[in-house]
Amino acid sequence: xxxxxxxxxxxxxxxxxxxxxxxxxxxxxxxxxxxxxxxxxxxxxxxxxxxxxxxxxxxxxxxxxxxxxxxxxxxxxxxxxxxxxxxxxxxxxxxxxxxxxxxxxxxxxxxxxxxxxxxxxxxxxxxxxxxxxxxxxxxxxxxxxxxxxxxxxxxxxxxxxxxxxxxxxxxxxxxxxxxxxxxxxxxxxxxxxxxxxxxxxxxxxxxxxxxxxxxxxxxxxxxxxxxxxxxxxxxxxxxxxxxxxxxxxxxxxxxxxxxxxxxxxxxxxxxxxxxxxxxxxxx
Numbered sequence: 001x002x003x004x005x006x007x008x009x010x011x012x013x014x015x016x017x018x019x020x021x022x023x024x025x026x027x028x029x030x031x032x033x034x035x036x037x038x039x040x041x042x043x044x045x046x047x048x049x050x051x052x053x054x055x056x057x058x059x060x061x062x063x064x065x066x067x068x069x070x071x072x073x074x075x076x077x078x079x080x081x082x083x084x085x086x087x088x089x090x091x092x093x094x095x096x097x098x099x100x101x102x103x104x105x106x107x108x109x110x111x112x113x114x115x116x117x118x119x120x121x122x123x124x125x126x127x128x129x130x131x132x133x134x135x136x137x138x139x140x141x142x143x144x145x146x147x148x149x150x151x152x153x154x155x156x157x158x159x160x161x162x163x164x165x166x167x168x169x170x171x172x173x174x175x176x177x178x179x180x181x182x183x184x185x186x187x188x189x190x191x192x193x194x195x196x197x198x199x200x201x202x203x204x205x206x207x208x209x210x211x212x213x214x215x216x217x218x219x220x221x222x223x224x225x226x227x228x229x230x231x232x233x234x235x236x237x238x239x240x241x242x243x244x245x246x247x248x249x250x251x252x253x254x255x256x257x258x259x260x261x262x263x264x265x266x267x268x269x270x271x272x273x274x275x276x277x278x279x280x281x282x283x
Contacts, residue, residue, distance in 0.1 A: 047059045
């Protein structure tokens with residue numbers, strides 16, 4: 001019993017140490033956003049002073065956040081990011097689920113070939129497609145539009161594979177066949193039977209897709225050339241000055257950027273974990 005308790009205590013010590021190390025960058029970011037430029041250059045974490053614990057608490061303020069919203073058009077950038085991430089999340093989740101359902105439960109000629117192409121596309125590096133994708137969007141007249149940014153990522157191969165695995169495991173074939181005998185079509189079966197049964201995967205992939213759309217920097221930087229269309233990721237990059245970088249302003253923008261996604265993760269963390277687990281084993 002003593003050995004078991006010591007082992008458990010050692011595990012807790014390791015986990016707490018790892019958690020503390022992980023939280024250090026977040027602490028640095030938050031304190032950097034609250035400090036002045038002078039204090040940021042002179043102190044690593046807390047500004048030194050005559051306050052409690054030797055900290056100048058009066059020099060920590062929200063002035064950088066006020067500057068961010070008053071002097072720069074961050075409000076528009078946040079609205080753009082919410083729109084891009086929401087459309088990307090809902091669209092890619094719905095279309096990936098439909099494609100995964102088709103590959104899991106429908107019988108049609110060439111199904112194995114389509115599945116093979118989906119799996120093969122997973123090994124293609126994304127940066128390799130930037131140049132031909134840019135050329136194609138230029139020829140289609142979709143540069144500097146949200147359509148040109150969103151359409152190429154609406155049916156990700158990774159999402160199709162995850163939903164296929166989740167539907168194979170979570171949607172009994174007998175239930176699908178019984179629904180067909182009762183006269184239900186494939187669309188009705190998908191929305192009323194398959195989708196509710198893989199709800200954890202839906203929540204997990206919604207979160208993954210939202211994070212991908214929210215944090216996307218390379219795509220908007222290349223495709224969206226008008227500043228009024230830029231999302232938050234690109235707008236924060238534009239905070240760099242010609243002769244230097246105001247890191248306190250950049251850090252305050254980073255805090256604003258990660259706050260919504262952290263809140264979303266806290267709301268959907270159960271669905272995220274159970275969703276990834278539901279697609280982990282092939283039935």
